[in-house]
Amino acid sequence: MDTFFLSHGSPTLSIDESLPARPFLRSWQSKVLQAVPRAILVVSGHWETAVPTVNVINGTNNTIYDFYNFPKSMYQLKYPAPGAPHLAKRVKELLEQAGFGRVKEDKTRGLDHGAWVPLMLMYSEANIPVCQLSVQTDRDGTYHYNMGKALAPLRDEGILIVGSGNATHNLRMIGRDGGPIAKWALDFDAWLKDSLLDGRYDDVNHYEEKSPSGKMAHPWPDHFYPLHVAMGAADGYGY
Incomplete structure (x- = not known):
């Protein structure tokens, strides 16, 4: 499964x-x-x-x-x-x-x-x-x-x-409905996708240091x- x-x-x-x-x-x-x-x-x-x-x-x-x-x-x-x-x-x-x-x-x-x-x-x-x-x-x-x-x-x-x-x-940074997607969100999402597809799991585990805008994308890790x-x-x- x-x-x-x-x-x-x-x-x-x-x-x-x-x-x-x-x-x-x-x-x-x-x-x-x-x-x-x-x-x-x-x-x-x-x-x-x-x-x-x-x-x-x-x-x-x-x-x-x-x-x-x-x-x-x-x-x-x-x-x-x-x-x-x-x-x-x-x-x-x-x-x-x-x-x-x-x-x-x-x-x-x-x-x-x-x-x-x-x-x-x-x-x-x-x-x-x-x-x-x-x-x-x-x-x-x-x-x-x-x-x-x-x-x-x-x-x-x-x-x-x-x-x-x-x-x-990051609920504090949500823009208006239908507005442009923030660059920090696009950058983090692209980094995450590439990291997963490339098998860089350790980078994902240490996303706060390894990613662009990690703390902005996830100010709280829940x-x-x-x-x-x-x-x-x-x-x-x-x-």
């Missing part, structure tokens, strides 16, 4: 038909990944904890509306995917065996919008079990890359690993670390 990183963009991806990511994600099963995963592990930039934590849900995942002042219709959306407690236990086992310390279990947390918004387009039936894993923003890219490497065996177990964040994420996890899990074969 391949592993992927998705730039999930704004929560309005859930309703805005003008966004080009919507048809791409809707074509996921026909054009991107025909194999049906046994379960899905999502590493979302919207779940930060001090230590690695998995949500262990028996039954249905709750839909978390972790966004504010958006259209009311967005708060009516549901993505009632079943939990994946067996996958959560396996993630915990792999990370603890790899030396990440005790992995915590959260038995109440559902799916944040970094998980359910793209998944509702990719797997609209909401019938595949989903588990989430948190990021640790006081750590670095190499830590999260090694986390992904520890999780790589899941790929041979039919598990789809998805890192959900953004290639750039939305970038899911890429590092996916990159480590991919072992050079992710998308």
